Amino acid sequence: MAQFEDKVLHELDGIKEYDNPMPGWLMAIWWGSLVFAAAYLGFYALSFGEGSMEAEYRAETQQSLAAVQTHFDAHPLVPPKAADLLAGAKNPAVLDLAAARFAKSCAPCHGAQAQGLIGPNLTDDRWIHGGQVEQIFQTIAKGWPAKGMPPWGRAMKPEELSALVSYVRSLQGSNPPNPKPAEGDPVVPEPLPGS
Ligand code: HEC
Known part of the structure; x- marks a missing residue:
């Protein structure tokens, strides 16, 4: 025991305790992680600085909006020909x-039979925004x-969009029960082909 005597730090009631400090490398990790945690908290969680979560979120939102716009610019909504929309109103597959x-x-x-609910009755001969198929296309x-x-032009496939125009045209004068007042x-609707 004699060789350890000089290392004794405390002695209490005859019980001797050695001084065993943590190794320097372990202390360095401890302090390092404290500093890192504080910086991380400020930078990311409290959003200081360029690389903060909020700045990153904004940048990525901007990027995806720009990508959507680029796609829309490259694929403009082309209104179909009125004749095709009218022909669709007689095509069972389209309907x-x-x-x-x-x-x-x-x-x-608009109601299951388009008789009108929150939105107007789509089966009568009165139109708020025009009842020619090209106007109905623009409205939808x-x-x-x-x-x-709501706008539907970007929320469905082009063939669905034009099929809906044909469908709405086909419902003209269908007289569903419980119609919403006109x-x-x-509007005098354009004639369907063959009628
Ligand atoms: C959230 C409710 C809502 C939904 C869903 C909705 N509409 Fe409408 N729609 C309305 C309202 C409200 C109006 C009337 C707008 C106005 O008063 O200017 C309207 C108007 C219209 C008109 C014009 C009617 C006119 O008299 O000029 C058409 C056509 C139409 N909707 C078709 C559709 C089609 C097709 C769909 C499904 C793809 C659809 N709507 C889905 C609420 C809706």
């Missing part, structure tokens, strides 16, 4: 496709967001 989409996306506001594609009609101006 089936549209009926499924209408039930899912439009019926909640761009919507009237301020009036509660709104807008009277």
